[in-house]
Amino acid sequence: MSSEQQLPTRQRRPSATAPIVDIQGSVGPAGVTRPKHRRTFTGFGAQEIKGVEASIPEHMREAWLKHQASGFQNKEQFEKEVVRHVETTLARSMFNCDETAAYAATSLAFRDRLIIEWNRTQQRQTFADSKRVYYLSLEFLMGRALDNAMLNIGEKEVAQNGLSELGFRVEDIISQEHDAALGNGGLGRLAACFLDSLASLNYPAWGYGLRYRYGIFKQEIIDGYQVEVPDYWLDFNPWEFPRHDVTVDIQFYGNVSKTTDESGKVTAHWQGGELVRAVAYDVPIPGYATPSTNNLRLWSSQASGGEFDFQKFNNGDYESSVADQQRAETISAVLYPNDNLDRGKELRLKQQYFWVAASLYDIVRRFKKTKRAWREFPDQVAIQLNDTHPTLAIVELQRILIDLEGLDWDDAWNIVQQTFGYTNHTVLPEALEKWSVGLFQHLLPRHLQIIYDINLFFLQMVERNFPKDRDMLSRVSIIEESQPKMVRMAYLAIVGSHKVNGVAELHSDLIRTTIFKDFVTIFGPDKFVNVTNGITPRRWLHQANPKLSALIATKTGGPEHFLKDLTLLNKIELSVNDPAFRKEWAAIKLANKQRLADYIKTTTGVVVSPQALFDVQVKRIHEYKRQQMNIFGVIHRYLVLKSMTPEQRKKVLPRVSIFGGKAAPGYWMAKQIIHLINSVGSVVNNDPEIGDALKVIFLEDYNVSKAEIIIPASDISEHISTAGTEASGTSNMKFVLNGGLIIGTCDGANIEITREIGEENIFLFGNLAEDVDDLRHHHTYGQDHKIDPSLDKVFQAIQSGTFGNADDFNGMVAAVREHGDFYLVSDDFHSYLETQELVDKSYADQELWVTKCITSVARMGFFSSDRCINEYAEEIWNVEPLKPETNSGVPKTEL
Numbered sequence: 001m002s003s004e005q006q007l008p009t010r011q012r013r014p015s016a017t018a019p020i021v022d023i024q025g026s027v028g029p030a031g032v033t034r035p036k037h038r039r040t041f042t043g044f045g046a047q048e049i050k051g052v053e054a055s056i057p058e059h060m061r062e063a064w065l066k067h068q069a070s071g072f073q074n075k076e077q078f079e080k081e082v083v084r085h086v087e088t089t090l091a092r093s094m095f096n097c098d099e100t101a102a103y104a105a106t107s108l109a110f111r112d113r114l115i116i117e118w119n120r121t122q123q124r125q126t127f128a129d130s131k132r133v134y135y136l137s138l139e140f141l142m143g144r145a146l147d148n149a150m151l152n153i154g155e156k157e158v159a160q161n162g163l164s165e166l167g168f169r170v171e172d173i174i175s176q177e178h179d180a181a182l183g184n185g186g187l188g189r190l191a192a193c194f195l196d197s198l199a200s201l202n203y204p205a206w207g208y209g210l211r212y213r214y215g216i217f218k219q220e221i222i223d224g225y226q227v228e229v230p231d232y233w234l235d236f237n238p239w240e241f242p243r244h245d246v247t248v249d250i251q252f253y254g255n256v257s258k259t260t261d262e263s264g265k266v267t268a269h270w271q272g273g274e275l276v277r278a279v280a281y282d283v284p285i286p287g288y289a290t291p292s293t294n295n296l297r298l299w300s301s302q303a304s305g306g307e308f309d310f311q312k313f314n315n316g317d318y319e320s321s322v323a324d325q326q327r328a329e330t331i332s333a334v335l336y337p338n339d340n341l342d343r344g345k346e347l348r349l350k351q352q353y354f355w356v357a358a359s360l361y362d363i364v365r366r367f368k369k370t371k372r373a374w375r376e377f378p379d380q381v382a383i384q385l386n387d388t389h390p391t392l393a394i395v396e397l398q399r400i401l402i403d404l405e406g407l408d409w410d411d412a413w414n415i416v417q418q419t420f421g422y423t424n425h426t427v428l429p430e431a432l433e434k435w436s437v438g439l440f441q442h443l444l445p446r447h448l449q450i451i452y453d454i455n456l457f458f459l460q461m462v463e464r465n466f467p468k469d470r471d472m473l474s475r476v477s478i479i480e481e482s483q484p485k486m487v488r489m490a491y492l493a494i495v496g497s498h499k500v501n502g503v504a505e506l507h508s509d510l511i512r513t514t515i516f517k518d519f520v521t522i523f524g525p526d527k528f529v530n531v532t533n534g535i536t537p538r539r540w541l542h543q544a545n546p547k548l549s550a551l552i553a554t555k556t557g558g559p560e561h562f563l564k565d566l567t568l569l570n571k572i573e574l575s576v577n578d579p580a581f582r583k584e585w586a587a588i589k590l591a592n593k594q595r596l597a598d599y600i601k602t603t604t605g606v607v608v609s610p611q612a613l614f615d616v617q618v619k620r621i622h623e624y625k626r627q628q629m630n631i632f633g634v635i636h637r638y639l640v641l642k643s644m645t646p647e648q649r650k651k652v653l654p655r656v657s658i659f660g661g662k663a664a665p666g667y668w669m670a671k672q673i674i675h676l677i678n679s680v681g682s683v684v685n686n687d688p689e690i691g692d693a694l695k696v697i698f699l700e701d702y703n704v705s706k707a708e709i710i711i712p713a714s715d716i717s718e719h720i721s722t723a724g725t726e727a728s729g730t731s732n733m734k735f736v737l738n739g740g741l742i743i744g745t746c747d748g749a750n751i752e753i754t755r756e757i758g759e760e761n762i763f764l765f766g767n768l769a770e771d772v773d774d775l776r777h778h779h780t781y782g783q784d785h786k787i788d789p790s791l792d793k794v795f796q797a798i799q800s801g802t803f804g805n806a807d808d809f810n811g812m813v814a815a816v817r818e819h820g821d822f823y824l825v826s827d828d829f830h831s832y833l834e835t836q837e838l839v840d841k842s843y844a845d846q847e848l849w850v851t852k853c854i855t856s857v858a859r860m861g862f863f864s865s866d867r868c869i870n871e872y873a874e875e876i877w878n879v880e881p882l883k884p885e886t887n888s889g890v891p892k893t894e895l
C-alpha cells in the first residue's frame with residue numbers, strides 16, 4: 001500500500017477536476033466547496049444530453065464529446081481496440097497473444113464501452129433526481145460477465161467476426177473467464193438476476209455487497225469425497241473499478257456516552273474502538289438492449305490507516321502494523337459457505353455491519369447532496385434487504401438519524417420503516433438468524449441500545465393493542481429471553497420494514513400462517529406480500545441455449561422481443577404441431593445433450609449416450625432438497641436392473657443420473673450424500689452387466705457457468721424438497737424454460753409452475769406441506785414406524801457393502817430408520833418411484849414428450865425476473881423506470 005493511500009480521507013488533496021455532478025459518489029474532502037450543480041436539466045427531451053454536456057467545464061467539452069463517440073462500432077474498430085489493449089494495457093505483444101490475452105483484451109474493449117454508458121446512466125439519474133432502489137445482498141452469484149456484456153450491448157457478432165480474424169473462436173474466449181462466484185446458491189443468483197432485470201427495465205438501482213477475496217470454494221472430488229479448495233478469483237478481473245477515493249471508515253467495539261443539551265435533549269456518542277476502512281469497487285451492470293448501465297458497489301476492507309498505524313510504524317513496530325492491516329482485510333476475505341444456515345460467528349456479524357454501514361453512509365451522502373428535507377428520504381430511497389443478513393441497516397439508519405442528524409426518535413423511525421423492505425427466504429427454523437446479545441454489546445454497543453429501544457416501543461404498542469394476549473409479548477419480542485439472550489434478526493427486519501415478502505405463493509402463505517403469524521395479527525395482512533421469484537431469460541435462455549433461443553426467435557419476431565417480454569413465448573404454442581418446428585426442437589435438445597456428454601467425458605472419463613434420458617439434480621446439497629432420496633432411487637433402479645435377464649435389460653430405457661452441487665464444509669450429512677453418489681457411480685458405471693442402461697455422474701464444482709451447460713441438456717430435472725421447505729427454487733424455472741420437464745414435490749414455485757404450464761406437463765408426487773407436521777409427529781411418537789419396503793432393500797444393499805464400506809453411510813440410513821426421518825424420505829419414496837416409472841413411460845412416447853416440452857416453454861413467460869422486478873417496483877419500492885433518450889445512447893445494433 002502506498003503512503004498516499006494511507007492518508008486519512010480528509011487530508012487528501014481535492015482534485016482539480018472534481019466532477020460537478022458527483023456520479024461516482026466520491027466522499028470528497030470535507031470543507032472543500034465544489035462548484036454548484038448547474039441545473040440545466042429541463043425534462044427528458046433533447047435537453048438531456050445538453051444538460052449533462054453543460055455541466056462539463058467549457059475547456060473540457062470538446063474532448064469529452066469526442067470521447068462519447070469512442071468505443072467500437074464495427075469489426076475493424078473492435079480489432080484495433082483489442083490490439084491496443086494487448087499491447088498497451090496488458091503490455092504484451094500480439095506475437096504471443098494467446099486465448100488468455102485475447103479474453104483480457106476483449107473484456108477491456110467491452111468494459112470501455114460499458115463505462116461510457118454507465119457514466120451517462122448515473123448522470124441521467126442524478127439530473128432527473130429520481131428515486132433509487134438499493135438492493136442489499138451479502139451474495140451476488142454473477143457468473144461470467146463477458147458473454148453477458150456482448151449480448152446486452154449488442155455487439156457479439158462484431159466481436160465474433162473480429163476475434164475470428166485474429167484466429168480465435170468466440171466461445172473459447174468467453175470460456176477463459178473465471179466465474180464471479182460471490183454467492184452460495186439460489187439467494188445469490190436471484191440477486192444477480194435482479195440486477196440484470198433492474199438495468200434492462202431502466203430502473204435507477206444500485207446493488208451493494210461485499211467484495212470477497214475468496215468466493216465460494218472450488219469443489220474437487222477426490223476418491224469420492226468433496227475437498228474444498230480456495231477460489232482466488234481476483235487474479236485478473238477486468239469488470240471492476242477500484243474507487244480508492246470512495247472510502248468510509250467503519251467503527252467497531254468502543255463504548256457509548258450520553259450528553260444533555262440546554263433543552264434537555266439527550267444525545268448518544270459512540271466512541272473509541274477500532275476503525276476499518278471500506279473501499280468501494282464498482283462493477284457496471286449493463287441492461288439488455290438499453291444503454292442503461294447500473295452499478296454494483298462491492299466493499300473491500302482495509303486497515304483504516306489512521307494515526308495509530310503511523311505511530312506504530314514510526315516506532316519501528318512494522319510487523320504489528322502489518323498485522324493490523326491483515327486483521328482488517330480478513331473482514332472481506334471470505335464468503336461464508338453455508339447455504340440456508342447462519343452460525344453465530346463474530347466475523348460474520350462484523351462483515352454484516354461493515355457492509356451495511358458503508359452502504360448506508362454512501363446512500364445517505366448521496367441523498368444529502370439533493371438538499372432535501374429528511375422526511376423526503378423515503379421518496380428518494382428504497383432499500384431492499386435480501387434476507388436478514390443486512391437487517392442491521394435498519395438500526396444503522398435509525399442511529400444516523402437520531403445520533404448524527406439530530407432527528408426525534410419517532411420522525412426517524414417513520415423514515416426508517418418507509419425506506420426498508422425485507423425479503424424472507426426460508427421457513428427452516430435453523431436458518432432464522434440470531435445473534436447473542438453479548439456479542440452485540442461487545443461489537444456494536446450503540447446498536448444494541450437502539451435495538452432495545454426499538455423493541456421497547458414495539459412491545460408497548462403490542463401491549464396497548466393486545467392487552468389480553470399475555471404470551472404475545474414474549475413470542476414477538478426482538479430479544480429472545482433465552483440463555484444466552486439472542487437478537488432475532490427476522491423480527492427486527494419485520495418491525496423495521498413497511499413490506500415483508502416471501503418468494504413464492506406457498507412460501508408467502510406459510511410464513512404468514514406460521515413463523516410470522518403474530519406479526520400479521522399485529523401489523524395487519526397488507527404488510528405481508530408475495531413476489532414470486534423469476535430468472536433472467538437473457539442468461540438462462542439466450543446465453544445458455546443459443547440454438548433454442550434462435551428457434552424460438554423464428555416464431556416470435558426475433559430475440560429482441562421475447563427477451564424483453566417473455567410472455568411472447570406463448571406464440572410458439574401455435575407451432576406445437578408443426579413437424580418442422582418439432583424436428584428442429586428435438587434436434588436442438590439432442591445437440592445440447594451431446595455437448596453435455598462431451599463435457600462429462602472430458603471431466604469424468606465416463607461415456608454416456610445422448611440417446612439416454614438425462615435426469616439432472618444440480619443445486620446445493622442439503623437434506624431438505626433430498627439428494628439422498630434421488631440416490632436411493634438410483635440404487636433401487638440398479639437393483640431392479642441386476643435382477644433382470646440380459647434380454648429384459650436390453651428393453652429398458654437407458655438413463656443417465658446427473659448430480660452436482662456443493663456441501664457446506666461443516667455439513668457432515670451433506671458430504672456423506674456426495675460420497676454415496678460417487679460410490680454408487682463407481683460401482684454402476686463399471687458394472688459390465690449394466691452398460692448404458694444406467695450411468696451415475698457427479699459433476700464437480702457446480703457453478704453458474706456449468707449450470708449454463710447442464711440445464712439445456714436436461715430431459716427431466718429433480719426438485720424434490722420435502723413439501724414446505726423450499727422457499728421458491730429458481731433452477732426449476734431455468735430447467736423448464738430450457739425445454740426440460742420436471743419431477744417435483746408440491747413445494748415452492750413448483751406449484752405456480754404447474755398452474756402456468758398445466759398439470760399434464762409436470763410429474764408431481766409426494767406428501768403435501770399441510771401433512772408434514774402430522775407425519776413427523778407420527779414418526780416420533782407413533783408406534784413402530786415402518787419404512788417403505790423398497791427403501792428397506794436399498795438400505796440392505798448399502799449395508800451389505802455393495803457401494804463400499806457400509807459404515808461410511810450409516811448416518812444417512814440412520815437418519816431415516818432411527819432418527820425420525822425428519823425429511824420424510826420414506827414417506828415419499830413409494831410415490832417417488834412410481835412417478836419415476838411414469839417418467840420412463842412418458843419419455844418412451846417421444847411425440848407426446850416433445851409436445852409437453854414445447855407447451856411448457858410456451859407458458860413460462862411469467863417466470864421472468866423482469867415481471868418479478870416490476871412487482872417489487874410497484875408494490876414495495878414505488879419507483880418508476882427512467883428511460884434513456886433513444887438518441888442519447890451510443891447507437892445500438894440490436895441483435
Ligand SMILES: *Cc1c(COP(=O)(O)O)cnc(C)c1O
Nearest residue numbers: 185186619703704707729730731
Ligand atoms: C439457479 C442456481 C441455483 C439455485 O438452484 P435451486 O435448485 O433453485 O436451489 C444454485 N446454484 C446455481 C449455480 C444456480 O445457477
